[in-house]
Each structure stands twice: as structure tokens, then as C-alpha cells.
Amino acid sequence: MKLKLSISILTFGVFLLSACVKPSIYQQPNVNTEDLYRGVESTDSTGIASLEWQQLFTDPILQDLIKTGLAENLNLKIAVERIAAVQATFRESELAFFPSLSAGLSRTENQLSSQAVNFPVGSIRLATSTNTLQLNTSWEADIWGKLKSAKKAAYANLMREDATKRVVQTELIANIANAYYGLLALDKQLMVTEETVLNRKESVESMRALKDASYVTEAEVMQAEANLYSAEVLIPNIKKGIRETENILSFLLGSASSSVRRSSLDTQRAYADLQTGLPAQLLQNRPDVQQAEFALVAAFENVNVAKTYFYPSLTITASGGFNSFDLKDFFNRSIFYNLVGGLAQPIFSKGRNEARLAIAEADQKQAMYGFQQSLLGAGQEVSNALFAYQTAVEREEIRGKEIESLTKAAEYTKELLVYSSNTNYTDVLNSEQALIVSRLNGVNDKLEQLQSVVNLYRALGGGWE
Template sequence: MNFRYKSYIIIGFATLCLTACVTKKYERPALNSNDLYRDNSGTDTATIANLPWKTLFGDATLQTLIQQGLDENLDLKQAIERIKIAEATLRQSRAAFLPSLTGDLSVTDAKQSRAALNFPPGININTETQTYKAQLSTSWEADIWGKLSSAKRSAYASLLQTDAAKRAVQTQLIANIANTYYSLLALDKQLAITEQTVKIRETDVETMKSLKEGAIVNGAAVVQSEANLYAAQVTIPDLKKSIKETENALSVLLGKGPGTINRNTLDEQQPFSNLQVGVSSQLLQNRPDVQAAEFAFRAAFENTNTAKTYFYPALTLTANGGLSTLDLKNFFDQSIFYNLIGGITQPIFNKGQNKARLKTAQAQQQQAFYGFQQTLLTSGQEVSNALFAYQTASEKETTRAKQIASLTKAVDYTKELLRYSSATNYTDVLTSEQSLLAAKLSSTNDRLQKLQSIVNLYRALGGGWK
């Protein structure tokens, strides 16, 4: 190996050493990602986050709506465009390693003042000249301190962040569509219950009128039965309004104008029962927003590396060359020119810009670290809340069924006693009927809470994007 190649190796090795002294290699910060789930110390890594969303949601109509949302939702389309922006920035950062190249073709017409030139008398020199020039200019900065490399890694981390953010939008979109769909089904069920109650109370009014004619009840019972009917009827317009508004909200999620939503019924829904959550450390791999927060920290870390390099000298090589002549006819005849310049620029006084740049980058890096930490803690909270919501809804379903059964009997018994016993008045019937209606509506809410808690748990674990 000759001396020249040995010199190249020594210079390259020295450059790597110097770069390592200025910039640092990224390592994931030490965050405690264990025990983020409350009251859950299991070690089973199986999790519903790995399930495709079509497996979790068995309703074919809901599957169609989710797919439509993934194809047309405007928030998701914006996230995809942000990825394109990040890709363009990454390509630009990679191109920074290459020398710049510009071309210049110019014609210059210049005329000097004879009086300013102070020619002796009798000398006749043409003071007007035309210069024709064609040149190429190039400039290249050597990445001695890793400034360009850090900028490229920052751009790459930003690209990964936008991709993770897009996946986070997707998981949230799936959850929003499913939750809104279930809300719509619950409103349909509440409307059906209320309309059925109205029919029963219309019959009660006619019954009270007949009992009054038979002198079994008085006029107060008839008026009370009518008021009870109106109390049910008056809630129907609000329910219909809520249904329309929920349909409109779901239409926006699907990327279309407000309109009727095709749907099934709440009773047809079969909640997914095998709710495996895995271990909390899996959130780092499964939750897109946690991944996005880490990539944001990684980009800020590389920006700090870049800011450090501004304190060190920059080696720049520039060159330009081409053809230049005063006579266009002889443009290619002995008109070649060139310049080669190699220089090192060391910042000495830059009005505090380098220090401000570094302090800003360090503060932004610390902010990104706190954001990463906060996102991880919040994700654990959301998983715990969804689990508790599911458990609560399951417990209420059993008790609510018993409550409805008892209230149904109470309504039947009080109506029968009203026919044959003077000890019973219509107030007892009224109380029982109102309690029964409230219990049936609450039962619908219990069912909705159970379905939505499964959706929220799936999203909180990071499901819906794989």
C-alpha cells in the first residue's frame, strides 16, 4: 500500500474520531414501560392489538363503513400528504452530501467614460465592450463534524414520525367510526323502547278512562295517565334529533356529506370476549402515537447534534470554470478559465447565534423527551380505563336484567291491583312505569358502554393499523 492510500485511511479514521467527539449516537431513553396497567401484573404477551380490525368487528355493515372511512376520510388523507412532505425533506437532506452545480450563460455590454479614463490626446480606443461567458460553478462541504449526517438522521426520524402519526390517525379513525356506529344503534334502540312505551301508555289512557266510567278510579288517574303518555312522547323528537346528528357525524368520518347511514341493530352485536392486553412494555411497539413521540424525540436529538457542529470549522471546496471571450466568433478559441478554492471557515463571533441555536435545540430535545414520557403514561391510563369500563358494564348488565325483570312484574302487579283494590292508586302504576322505562334506557347505555369499552381498549393497545 503506497503512502497516498495510507494517508487517506489515516485522514478518514481521524475524521470519524473527530465526528464522534462532536455528535452522539442515538439511544432510546430509559423509560419505565412496565407496570403501566393498573391491577394487571400478567406476563402473557398475547394481545388483541395484533388482531386485524375485521376480526374484532364481526358486523359486516360496520366493516364496510370502516373500510369506506379508511379510503375516504380527509384527516387520514392529510396525514398521508404530511408523509410526502417528510419524504421530500429526507431526499433533500440526502442530496446535501452531493456538491451543488449551477450553470451560467451571460452577455455583458459595458461602456467606459472617456473623461474618466483620461486618455492622452490623439488616442482612439473603443470604450465599449461585449463579454460573452458560459460557466459552471460547484461547491461541496465536507461532513467532517457530522452536521449533514445528523440533519439526514433528523429528517429520517421526522419521516418515521409522520408515518407513525398517520397510523395513529388510522387507529383513532377506526375507533371513532365504531364508537359512533354503536352510539347510533343505541339511539335506535332507545327510540324503539320509547315508541313501544308510548303505545303501552296510550292503551293505559284508554284503560283509565274505562275504569273511571266503572267508578274504579277517579278523574285524577285519567289525567295522570295522559301526563305519563306525554312525558314519553316528548322525548321522541330529541331522540330523532340525536340520531340525525350522529348520522351526520359518522358521514363526516366517512368523508361524505350528511346522509342516512346503513346499519344493523344493537341486539345483533356480538361483543368480542377474548380481551387479552399483553404487557405494558408492548405499547412501545404497538401504539403508533407512542412511536411518533419517540421519533419526535429522536429528531430533536439529532437537531442538537447538528447545532453542536456549528461551533467547529467548516471545510468547503468551490470551483468554477467555463469559456469567456470578447469576441463571439472566437468563443471556443483559447477562452477557457477556471478557479479552484478550498477553504476552512471557523466561527469566531456570530452574535450569539450558535449558542442560541444549541440552547434552543437542547430545550426542544428535553420537551420532546417529556412528551414521549407523557404519551407513554397516558397510553397506560387509557388501557386501564378501558378495562375498568368493560368490567363495570359487564357487572351492570347482569344486575340491570334483574332490575328490569322486577320492574316489569311491579308494573303488571300494580295495574292488576288498581283494577281490584282501592288501596292502590295510579301513582303506584306511574312510578313503576317510569322506573321501568328508565331501566330499559339505562340497559341500552350499559350495552353501549360495553361495546365502546372494547373499541377503546383495542385503540389504547395500539390495534387497527397492522
């Protein structure tokens, strides 16, 4: 009875003291998001990040590829399993509030030497057997909020892992779309190059006919053949790029390397209504920014936990059970129990508590810088992707005029080669070479349009909802 009264008084005193010492409460840092998008002024909260990826990518084949990737990609599956592991850690932090309970069953055989006891032989039992059934429990009162802060840190880590999974998902969707568009661009470049090869083969035949008619020399025929080979030599590299891109797509889809079904670049239309929304929405839309903030929350709560080690801890332990020399009397007046309440105040711990707090505070600062860095990086990516789209659109318009002019220039120089002595085959070579370069660059302009939309969508945090 006295022990119970002492524990009650002790507990009341500690809880009274704990009312004066409360853990800090996390508040989101005040960050400036107004100037994150360079050169972009938006007052509309509606942005393409709110679109489902099926709305942005309307090609049915691409949609099927993304669905397959979301179901089969191995990195995404790994991320899901990591969440399961962290969920177990969180459940463990929840159970820390409850008392521990263990049970034990033992039998002990003792044999004393008759020469080691100061009693007449036969007056006491030298051989004894002890049978014990015991339950043990222990409970630490969370008077300083250590367990509560540890639970909050575990929950933040769980949310951070969930955000990591969403980072993988947004990256996966963007990578599949970019690889798909890259594959279509390579197909288009291959088609342009093969068309050029056919045209140049015709040019070689024409030059041979002109040489037979003494309009051109053998050297100019050789130049025409070299011009043909300069186009043909591009084809192996383009085919190599196609094979490698198909392999990349197969890897993203979680399958062995194989040919990838696809449409054509000419059928693709870049999404034009590129609204960015407000920069502050990156805090809710970008999973990697959320990931960084959850890391900050976990670090903040770990500082709270580290501070509690400087305060006394209250632990209550109890044990009880049955203890008897003879099994026949095991449950007959053989009950025993004990109840202990202990208050431990750290006095000298070799600097362990100070070091624990210093490490936690340093981790919190690192997490804060990481959060700020992720936000700045997100704004930079949005600005770059949007400007890349705008410049690609401008280049495509100018490139169309360039290709038209170069096409006419190549035709005119071929005609002048026959009818005018002021033109030689070098002029034809230059105009034809400039034409194929311009056509291939035109394909790249279209590709950059498509991919910049994908990159903007990912940069704004689209693709995970």
C-alpha cells in the same frame, strides 16, 4: 499544484481532528412500563392489538363502513399528503451530501470614455463585449456529522408523520365503530320508548274505562295521560340524536350527510377475549407513542446539528468555463477556472450558536417529556377501557334482574289498582317510570360494553397494521 497540495493538507488535518469529535448516538430512553396497566397482570405477549380490525368487528355493515372511511376520510387523505411533503424534505437532506452545481451564460457590453483613459485616442478599444459561459460548484465536507445528523432528524420527522397518519387511522376506525354502535343504541332506545308509548296509551284507555266504572278518579286519568306524554317527549330527542349520529358517520366517511345503513343492537356481541399483552408492547403498537419517540429522535439529532456550529467548516468551491471578447474566439484558448478551499471557524456570532444549542436542548427536553406523557396516557386509556368493559358486564347482569322485577311490579300495581283500595295510580306511575328508565339504561350498558372494547383496541394500538 500548490493550491491542490494546500487543500489536501488542510482537509487531512480537519478530518484527523474530526475523528476526536463524533456526534452522539440516540438510544431509546429507559422507561418503566411494568405498572402502566392498573390492576392488570399479564405475562402473555398476545393481545387484541395484534388482531386485524375485521376480526374484531364482525358486523358486515360495519366492516363496509370502515372500508369506506379508510378510503374516503379527508383527515386521512390530509395525513397522506403531509407524508409526501416531509418525504420531499428528507430527499433534500440526502442531496445535501452532494456538491451544488450551477451554470451561467452572460454577455457584457462596456463603453469607456476617451476622456477617462490616459492613452492616445485609437490606441485602445473603448467599446468591448465580454462573453462568458461559467459552471460553479461548491461542496461542504461533513467532517463533524452535521449533514448526517440533519439527515437523521429529517428521517425521524418523516417517520413521525407516518406515525401521525397511523394515529389518524386508528382514531378513524374507533370513531366509526363507536358512532355505529351509538346509532344502534339510539335505534334501540327509540324502539323501547315507542313500545312504552303504545303501552301507556293502552293504560290511558284502561283508566278511562275504570273511571267510567267509578274505580278511579278523573285526576288519576289525567295522571295516566301525563305519564303517556312523559314518554312521548323522549322521542324527539332520540330522533335528534339519530340524525346527528348519522351526520357524524357521514362526515367520517368523507361524504355528505345522509341516512346510514345498519343492523340492530341485539345482533351485536362484544369481543370477549380481551387480552392486553405486555405494557412494554405499547412502544411498538401505539402509533402516538411512536410519534412522540420520533419527535424525540429528531430533537436529539437537532442538538447534534447545533453543536457542529461551534467547529470549523471546510468548504471547497470551484468555477470554470469560457471567457472571450469575440464570439469567434469563444472556444479558442478562452478557458478559465479557479479552485478555492476555505476553512471557517466561528469566533464571534453574537451568541447565535449558543442560542441555537440552548433552543435545541430545550426542544429535546420537551420531546422527552412528551414521550413519557404519551406512554403514561396510553396506559391510563388501557386501564380505563378495560375497567369500563368489566363494570358494564356487571351492570348488564344486574340490570336484567332489575328490569324483570320492575316489569312484574308494574303489572302487579295495575292489578292492585282494580282490586285493592290500598293502591293508587301514583304507585303505577312510579313503577312504570322506573321501568322505562331501567330499560333505557340497559341499552346504555350494552353500548358501553361494545364501545369499551373499541376503546381498548384503540388504546392498545390496534387497527393500523
